Amino acid sequence: MFYFDDGPGHDxxxxxxxxxxxxxxxxxxxxDRLTGEPVLVAAHxxxxxxxxAGGDCPLCPSRPGHPTEIPAGDYHVAVFENRFPSLGxxxxxxxxxxxxxxxHDRSFAGLSDARRFTIGRAWADRTAALSAxxxxxxxxxxxxxxxxxxxxxxxxxxxxxxxxxxxxVQASVLRAARAHRAAGGGCLLCPIVADQAAGPLVVxxxxxxxxxxxxxxxxxxxxxxxxxxxxxxxxxxxDEGLAELMYLYGDVLSxxxxxxxxxxxxxxxxxxxxxxxxxxxxxFYVQVFTTRxxxxxxxxxxxxxSGAGAFINDVLPETAAERLRNVRVRGRA
Amino acid sequence: MFYFDDGPGHDxxxxxxxxxxxxxxxxxxxxDRLTGEPVLVAAHxxxxxxxxAGGDCPLCPSRPGHPTEIPAGDYHVAVFENRFPSLGxxxxxxxxxxxxxxxHDRSFAGLSDARRFTIGRAWADRTAALSAxxxxxxxxxxxxxxxxxxxxxxxxxxxxxxxxxxxxVQASVLRAARAHRAAGGGCLLCPIVADQAAGPLVVxxxxxxxxxxxxxxxxxxxxxxxxxxxxxxxxxxxDEGLAELMYLYGDVLSxxxxxxxxxxxxxxxxxxxxxxxxxxxxxFYVQVFTTRxxxxxxxxxxxxxSGAGAFINDVLPETAAERLRNVRVRGRA
Numbered sequence: 001m002f003y004f005d006d007g008p009g010h011d012x013x014x015x016x017x018x019x020x021x022x023x024x025x026x027x028x029x030x031x032d033r034l035t036g037e038p039v040l041v042a043a044h045x046x047x048x049x050x051x052x053a054g055g056d057c058p059l060c061p062s063r064p065g066h067p068t069e070i071p072a073g074d075y076h077v078a079v080f081e082n083r084f085p086s087l088g089x090x091x092x093x094x095x096x097x098x099x100x101x102x103x104h105d106r107s108f109a110g111l112s113d114a115r116r117f118t119i120g121r122a123w124a125d126r127t128a129a130l131s132a133x134x135x136x137x138x139x140x141x142x143x144x145x146x147x148x149x150x151x152x153x154x155x156x157x158x159x160x161x162x163x164x165x166x167x168x169v170q171a172s173v174l175r176a177a178r179a180h181r182a183a184g185g186g187c188l189l190c191p192i193v194a195d196q197a198a199g200p201l202v203v204x205x206x207x208x209x210x211x212x213x214x215x216x217x218x219x220x221x222x223x224x225x226x227x228x229x230x231x232x233x234x235x236x237x238x239d240e241g242l243a244e245l246m247y248l249y250g251d252v253l254s255x256x257x258x259x260x261x262x263x264x265x266x267x268x269x270x271x272x273x274x275x276x277x278x279x280x281x282x283x284f285y286v287q288v289f290t291t292r293x294x295x296x297x298x299x300x301x302x303x304x305x306s307g308a309g310a311f312i313n314d315v316l317p318e319t320a321a322e323r324l325r326n327v328r329v330r331g332r333a
Numbered sequence: 334m335f336y337f338d339d340g341p342g343h344d345x346x347x348x349x350x351x352x353x354x355x356x357x358x359x360x361x362x363x364x365d366r367l368t369g370e371p372v373l374v375a376a377h378x379x380x381x382x383x384x385x386a387g388g389d390c391p392l393c394p395s396r397p398g399h400p401t402e403i404p405a406g407d408y409h410v411a412v413f414e415n416r417f418p419s420l421g422x423x424x425x426x427x428x429x430x431x432x433x434x435x436x437h438d439r440s441f442a443g444l445s446d447a448r449r450f451t452i453g454r455a456w457a458d459r460t461a462a463l464s465a466x467x468x469x470x471x472x473x474x475x476x477x478x479x480x481x482x483x484x485x486x487x488x489x490x491x492x493x494x495x496x497x498x499x500x501x502v503q504a505s506v507l508r509a510a511r512a513h514r515a516a517g518g519g520c521l522l523c524p525i526v527a528d529q530a531a532g533p534l535v536v537x538x539x540x541x542x543x544x545x546x547x548x549x550x551x552x553x554x555x556x557x558x559x560x561x562x563x564x565x566x567x568x569x570x571x572d573e574g575l576a577e578l579m580y581l582y583g584d585v586l587s588x589x590x591x592x593x594x595x596x597x598x599x600x601x602x603x604x605x606x607x608x609x610x611x612x613x614x615x616x617f618y619v620q621v622f623t624t625r626x627x628x629x630x631x632x633x634x635x636x637x638x639s640g641a642g643a644f645i646n647d648v649l650p651e652t653a654a655e656r657l658r659n660v661r662v663r664g665r666a
Contacts, residue, residue, distance in 0.1 A: 031549055035506055036509040037505065041550075043648060043652065086645045140637070140643075149633060149639075150633025161637060167642050169368065171642075172642075188367065189367070214365065216371075216372040270639075270640030301634060303492075307620060308471075309501030309505075312372075312419045313372060
């Protein structure tokens with residue numbers, strides 16, 4: 001159990017009073033001989049906790065007589081190992097849960113600047129720690145927000161998967177980065193960021209970071225946030241840089257939430273860091289996207305996407321950028 | 334407009350009496366520099382026809398005063414170009430719709446053996462014709478069945494996409510096949526089929542074909558149907574082989590439909606043929622899968638799958654095979 005606080009002076013020594021069965025990860029890593037890609041089989045997860053009610057939420061603080069996953073009676077940010085992990089055990093790797101707040105009804109977009117920074121610090125610290133776990137090849141920080149993208153808990157939280165293998169998307173990026181290097185280029189992402197930084201695809205920006213819709217966006221609304229400079233991993237940012245990034249990240253999430261005026265747009269947020277020890281081929285970026293196409297339509301991944309991997313995006317990226325730029329975020333002037 | 338009939342003697346000369354605006358495909362092929370993959374942007378499709386009611390179904394036969402996409406007053410199988418295509422125009426390629434029956438309330442699983450064969454013949458004929466269209470690199474036959482996988486029309490039908498580029502999944506298979514060849518192997522798929530043909534993953538089989546759950550299945554329920562011999566393309570089957578395959582295919586679709594006892598399991602069915610002119614690296618297979626995990630749960634592609642491409646399957650493939658073998662199909666003894 002790791003606590004990260006917005007400031008010093010908090011007692012986080014409360015013990016876990018529950019008597020729990022030790023979990024048996026039991027996942028298995030298989031190899032798809034047709035595509036050459038790894039697939040995790042994790043049959044034990046069919047019975048995992050599904051809850052959106054406040055009363056029995058496992059991420060709310062423990063109360064007398066109601067112990068939860070988090071022993072503390074109050075907390076800022078808490079990180080712990082997932083009790084229904086896809087990774088771990090014989091397969092290797094680790095799955096962690098990051099609770100963003102003890103307040104069940106918040107979302108990331110509604111958190112203070114101080115809390116956003118604390119979460120960023122937690123992510124950077126856990127990235128460093130998990131990168132040092134033997135066998136881990138990729139640390140992947142993410143948030144699934146909303147039932148429409150499969151979130152099983154509504155309490156504001158994210159997850160970290162430390163994969164003991166290179167996931168297919170990161171493998172593709174690595175392949176593209178190596179081809180770019182072989183053709184005489186430097187970092188794969190740097191020229192992409194430079195190309196977008198002043199164009200019609202920009203959604204929001206700060207001095208050190210830019211948020212833009214990728215030119216070949218796969219999803220109806222998709223934004224990449226990247227440093228303008230070449231910072232390979234999240235761990236390479238100083239406090240000032242991290243605070244600036246987390247501010248911009250929260251701004252982008254607010255735009256997604258309010259995209260259709262009801263504050264309820266489900267989204268996925270994925271922190272793409274290079275594979276471990278690949279520090280000079282490309283740098284990190286955050287990918288935020290939703291499958292919501294309009295107020296009442298959602299993008300399905302049908303046969304073209306799910307069977308052939310051929311994405312068809314119904315929203316022009318330039319139109320998506322304009323709409324995201326113009327979102328009127330609740331609670332802002 | 335192409336009609337395929339279960340037998341001779343049908344007049345299919347009825348003209349299209351509608352005055353339609355010529356469609357402007359207007360899609361654009363973009364290149365994702367990060368992953369090296371193509372993405373289609375097709376903004377004009379946001380307004381495409383969505384209908385599940387019988388009264389205004391565009392795939393029902395034309396009636397006096399109610400012309401549809403299909404001029405005939407009755408038909409067996411009809412193939413025509415999609416009026417809201419993702420492909421075509423400056424991008425190249427083609428999108429076709431294949432209606433399986435004039436009966437709005439059927440599903441593929443409920444069709445006669447004769448009709449299944451006619452559909453197979455239509456697919457083989459269109460595969461041959463579209464393979465000859467300049468610029469086409471991959472002919473992809475598929476069916477999306479059910480609203481849960483994004484089907485916008487409930488009339489029994491499939492589609493054919495003739496991609497002017499190699500889709501990412503087929504590119505992965507080609508890469509794996511070339512690596513297999515470089516390591517001294519022959520066809521990539523032949524030894525996989527041989528390995529599964531007598532094992533616990535078999536769901537159903539005929540003399541020439543076997544249907545099995547892949548060892549590293551990505552989806553809760555997924556079946557591959559492949560010839561035991563090395564037949565690269567659907568066009569390489571004789572009538573007898575095609576009839577046998579279409580019988581087994583219909584059997585597998587019946588098992589999917591009835592998997593949870595309500596006859597309503599949505600599925601995707603994808604015909605994976607090798608890229609054009611790659612006749613000796615691998616052979617064709619059909620992939621049938623559903624995102625339904627249980628009677629009331631569906632698999633979401635959340636951040637691990639959608640962001641990292643790292644699939645986590647909650648159902649053990651061996652368990653899926655056993656359940657699919659034991660499905661009690663409606664209307665059978």
